[in-house]
Amino acid sequence: MGRDLMAVLGRFTWLLAVLATLSVPAAAYDRSYYTTDQPYSLTATWMVAVNLARKSCFLGINYANGVNIEIGLDQSRAEPTYFMMFGSKSWNYEEGQTYGVTLKYDGASTWTGKGFGIGVNAIRGVALEGLEKAAIDEMAAGKRFSLKIGRRDYGRYPLTGTRHALAKMDECIAAIADGRISLAEIAREYEEDRVSPPPNGNFGAKKDETPDDPHGGTPDKADKDAVRAYGTGFFVNGDGYLLTNAHVVEGCEDAMVRQGISGIQPATIVAREPTNDLAILKVNRTSPVFGKFRGAPQIRLGDPIVAFGYPLSGYLSSTGNLSKGVVSALAGAGDEASRLQISAPIQSGNSGGAVVDQSGHVVGVVVAKSNVTPHGTGVEVIQNANFAIKSGIVQFFLDAHQVRYEVEPPGEEMKTPDVANIARSFTAQVICEVKG
Known part of the structure; x- marks a missing residue:
């Protein structure tokens, strides 16, 4: 019993140390870092998408109660890091404000750290940036997690299919690396659509x-x-x-x-x-x-x-x-x-x-x-x-x-x-x- 308790405490201390690096300037991340620029794949529970700002891919899920979660890799800076985002249209977190975040997996291991408020279209939430891969692996290994932001407890959420979805995300990232997915082409399509639909004299019947x-x-x-x-x-x-x-x-x-x-x-x-x-x-x-x-x-x-x-x-x-x-x-x-x-x-x-x-x-x-x-x-x-x-x-x-x-x-x-x-x-x- 004592050995098991020490193992849990040791794991908690290590995880806490991992999250101690999460305090990243909020100004470094605008809403473009959390939007879908091109869907890549849809698993049974998660969406895999490309994000141009991060030069990478991420996972997204929308739970029945309206809570949205994103998990992904950021390759826009010198050292690639991971991120998580938790949001909902019913939340009202202030953009740029710092909030404490606590994640508990399967009622055992606990992660705590600092995130910052973000706004993505109609969604308001809190983002955790600068994560190490260990944080993502821990989530993939879990069956469910509970979420607490500040003093607000948001309950428990299943992690069904997360490991499979992360494998799909890795496929997406590899496709960017080898050129099968062209970030430049995606950006060009978005720019064309932003200005106006391209005229096409051969259109239609x-x-x-x-x-x-x-x-x-x-x-x-x-x-x-x-x-x-x-x-x-x-x-x-x-x-x-x-x-x-x-x-x-x-x-x-x-x-x-x-x-x-x-x-x-x-x-x-x-x-x-x-x-x-x-x-x-x-x-x-x-x-x-x-x-x-x-x-x-x-x-x-x-x-x-x-x-x-x-x-x-x-x-x-x-x-x-x-x-x-x-x-x-x-x-x-x-x-x-x-x-x-x-x-x-x-x-x-x-x-x-x-x-x-x-x-x-x-x-x-x-x-x-x-x-x-x-x-x-x-x-x-x-x-x-x-x-x-x-x-x-x-x-x-x-x-x-x-x-x-x-x-x-x-x-x-x-x-x-x-x-x-x-x-x-x-x-x-x-x-x-x-x-x-």
């Missing part, structure tokens, strides 16, 4: 295109001086922000939104990310009804889903169409971790629409339909293999562009007509126009 156009539909023949392509989007908050696919608004000179049979209104393209095929639009009106993302427990293989959108504009209903299916795989083509495979039928024009569960919560964004293999190739034609971007990727994209959204646990399952009414209420048709 040509005047003789069929409904199989990947941009979402047929041109509007009523206007001979313009070419229009169509997609779907959905509101994510009450401030008029919508999500859609980046390819839906690629090369747009004028973007417009139409909800139901109401009139068309102009939309501003706030951000585009071609890598994950996501874009944010903004209309100049409030949106009292908007989609809410599903929190824990996450969607499972075989769970029923619904996709609502505006496919085949000019052919099908102008009030939107519903398709039903199930989650047929928890990864996309080639085991792409950022995607879901769904069996719901998807047509041109569905791109950018929400995929919702039976409680009406958003679990993904429609991104692609399966390509039909030409006859005579000897390869079986893929049927009912359509894909959606996972909601975790979408939330990181919104966070990166400071667009607020809501996450809540799934409620009781409803009948499909009720789910359809919910999805219809926050979904809109997106129209992209290129003038001739």
Whole structure:
């Protein structure tokens, strides 16, 4: 008993010494050090992402109670070090202020040190900088931890899948080192999107295109001086922000939104990310009804889903169409971790629409339909293999562009007509126009 106690005390003293170096000037780290610049992978519990400011990668997780945690490596300075960040939209820690942080793993080993207040978009929290790798290894070895900041106890949190996620983070860091991930290219894409969406004269449907156009539909023949392509989007908050696919608004000179049979209104393209095929639009009106993302427990293989959108504009209903299916795989083509495979039928024009569960919560964004293999190739034609971007990727994209959204646990399952009414209420048709 005495030997075990001394071992625990010795471990505590060593860990305390490790954290004694955490007092880093807060001014050295602005919010860009805690944002997602490009998602890399999505594990069962953690998101792995690239951060340009740190020239490295980090992990992120959003617990059901709204607490966010980031863990990563900082390679922006002479000596690489690790960091942790704990934050929530409901917290109010003052940026730059010093706070004591206590972490207790599995009710045994305890870490204490000093962090500083940060603000990352709508999140307020406390960051621990200058950590040694031993701090990260300790977290990876644990099953759960409790968090205390100052005198405030925030309870216990599971660490399921952390070791696997850290291995993925190491893969991401290695990909930066060997050039498979180009930080310069990511920075260039962000700069282009920050200034304006790049014009592209070859965008969208040509005047003789069929409904199989990947941009979402047929041109509007009523206007001979313009070419229009169509997609779907959905509101994510009450401030008029919508999500859609980046390819839906690629090369747009004028973007417009139409909800139901109401009139068309102009939309501003706030951000585009071609890598994950996501874009944010903004209309100049409030949106009292908007989609809410599903929190824990996450969607499972075989769970029923619904996709609502505006496919085949000019052919099908102008009030939107519903398709039903199930989650047929928890990864996309080639085991792409950022995607879901769904069996719901998807047509041109569905791109950018929400995929919702039976409680009406958003679990993904429609991104692609399966390509039909030409006859005579000897390869079986893929049927009912359509894909959606996972909601975790979408939330990181919104966070990166400071667009607020809501996450809540799934409620009781409803009948499909009720789910359809919910999805219809926050979904809109997106129209992209290129003038001739």
